[in-house]
Structure formats: structure tokens, C-alpha cells
Amino acid sequence: MEAQEYIESGLLELYVYGLLTEKENIEITELAKKNPEVDAEIISIEKAIVALSSSFAPFHSVANFEKIKARLELKHGKVVDMKPASNWSQYVGWAAAVLLLLGLGYQTLELTKTKEAISTVGTEKNKIERDFAFLSQQNKETEKSLNIVRDIKNTGVTLGGQAVSPTSFAKVYWNKETKTTYIDAAGLPKPPKGMVYQVWALKLSPVLTPTSIGLLSDFEGNSNKIFAVDRTNEAEAFGITLEPAGGSLTPTMTQLYTLGKV
Incomplete structure (x- = not known):
């Protein structure tokens, strides 16, 4: 099978997800080492998985805020904006809101980082498994060669x-x-x-x-x-x-x- 046929067949996606047999993994690993086009396609698939996993991070929008406000008005009547007793209490309220938003933002950022780290670990694991399979095959070939040379018959x-x-x-x-x-x-x-x-x-x-x-x-x-x-x-x-x-x-x-x- 030619390099372009491998790319179009969908085998490289199964390879990245670790769903192929050991023999198929070894075959594609050796092909990737020789063919830059196949190696680039594998890297592209791995990057796409990382990008996809990070895209599910939670976020807050104006639309969500309006929905929450409407829900409160239905349950308790119109939400009335109260005039603060002093500028000091106004500043305290704004400070608390800013701290809350910063806290939510930090949590969202950490969650995103965690998901990216998990995805990266998965990609590295697949790479290690491919390298291990390739080295195992190389080791078997070396042992076979040594046995031929050492055979006194x-x-x-x-x-x-x-x-x-x-x-x-x-x-x-x-x-x-x-x-x-x-x-x-x-x-x-x-x-x-x-x-x-x-x-x-x-x-x-x-x-x-x-x-x-x-x-x-x-x-x-x-x-x-x-x-x-x-x-x-x-x-x-x-x-x-x-x-x-x-x-x-x-x-x-x-x-x-x-x-x-x-």
C-alpha cells in the first residue's frame, strides 16, 4: 500500500488511537520513519485530538447571564437595582464581583490545562507504545542474526x-x-x-x-x-x-x- 493510500484509508486514525494490531502498528511505524508525508499526517491527527479535547472547556456568556436574571424575575418578581448606601459599599460589591470572576476564570484555565495535560499524556503513551513495538521487532531481528552467526553447524x-x-x-x-x-x-x-x-x-x-x-x-x-x-x-x-x-x-x-x- 502506498503512502497516500494509508492516509486516505483511515488506518492512521486507528493507529493514533491504538486500535490496530501489533503487526499493523509496526508496519505504520516503519513507514512513518521512512516517509515524511505519513509522519506529518500522524502528527496532524495527534494535534487535532489535543485541540478537540481542549475545546470543551466551560465558559460564561452574556446570554447565560440574561437567562439567569429572567429566571430570578419569574420566581421572585422584578429584580430591583438598589442604590448603595455609600460609595464604600459600592466598591466592596464590585471588588467581590471581580474576585468571583477571577476565581471562575482561574478554575476554567486550570481545567483546560488539566484536559490538555491528559490529552498530551495519551499522545505520548501512544508514541511510546509505537516505539516499543518497533524496538521489540528490531531486537528480535538482531537475536535472529546473532543465532545464525553463532550456529556452529x-x-x-x-x-x-x-x-x-x-x-x-x-x-x-x-x-x-x-x-x-x-x-x-x-x-x-x-x-x-x-x-x-x-x-x-x-x-x-x-x-x-x-x-x-x-x-x-x-x-x-x-x-x-x-x-x-x-x-x-x-x-x-x-x-x-x-x-x-x-x-x-x-x-x-x-x-x-x-x-x-x-
Whole structure:
């Protein structure tokens, strides 16, 4: 799903309210980190929630005052304005009214601040939960990578850089019993747009025979750069070439980035 589709789908609102699954939360968190448009939309939704919650603060208006005065006249007769006995008592009355209004205003302000604080805490809580879910996923990926490297049953094959990219390197972890194969591609440069790295298991004799064992897809999105490829039944060497998106039937030898013998 593209960024604009996420924005129009309503998923981001459910994401901010914490109503998505853990998998969906992780997916949108990772998308927001990569896509400024999605991240800005999430921030906009969070700000809208804060503004909405603060808009319900109580207030007093002239209309409310007139309604109260009319209610008093119905119950007790016309409200008569009394002339104060002295200017001193007039000042006392006005002072008391001002103090009352200030007190109501202060209470209203504090209530508004409290509501804003509650809304802010809710927004921060959602952000913390998203970050926690993302870090948990990253931790799982790191543990998986460490287990692959530490597994003594895996044969490590170092692939050195070739003419097209002498500084490139990679490593293959191949379990000859289970046939599982992992590629550590941290030493490969980011592939150009429309291109992908393809991994080959090679038989060297009697003739060179390459067998494709997979593509290193989503190269930029894989932070650890460790990829699981197809099961490898037999190999005397491994090589990685740069191919058009979707891969090739045979390796493009002029684009051979790394090669190494078992």
C-alpha cells in the first residue's frame, strides 16, 4: 500500500488511537520513519485530538447571564437595582464581583490545562507504545542474526569483491545438513533503482553451473542486511550479481559483485 493510500484509508486514525494490531502498528511505524508525508499526517491527527479535547472547556456568556436574571424575575418578581448606601459599599460589591470572576476564570484555565495535560499524556503513551513495538521487532531481528552467526553447524563462506566493485564483500552461512542458507550483505552498496542483487550457488566442475538461490529483496528496508534465501543442496562456490528487478535466468558476469569458494 502506498503512502497516500494509508492516509486516505483511515488506518492512521486507528493507529493514533491504538486500535490496530501489533503487526499493523509496526508496519505504520516503519513507514512513518521512512516517509515524511505519513509522519506529518500522524502528527496532524495527534494535534487535532489535543485541540478537540481542549475545546470543551466551560465558559460564561452574556446570554447565560440574561437567562439567569429572567429566571430570578419569574420566581421572585422584578429584580430591583438598589442604590448603595455609600460609595464604600459600592466598591466592596464590585471588588467581590471581580474576585468571583477571577476565581471562575482561574478554575476554567486550570481545567483546560488539566484536559490538555491528559490529552498530551495519551499522545505520548501512544508514541511510546509505537516505539516499543518497533524496538521489540528490531531486537528480535538482531537475536535472529546473532543465532545464525553463532550456529556452529553453519559453514561460513566469505565472498570477496570483484572487478565491478572491488570494495564489496559478503558472507554466506550455509548449513549443509538442513540446506538452509543466509546471506550477510552488509558489505554491498545500495543497488540502483530498478536493480536487485541475485545470489548464485555455483558448481565449478566439470563445467561452471550456476543455480539461482534467491534475490536480496527490500535491501534498504532490511536494517541488519541478513537475508534468508532458498535451500542450497550443493555448491562449490557462491556469487552475487546485480540484475534487473525480478532477477535473471543466468548471472550477468559483468555485474559480478562478490565471489567465494566453499
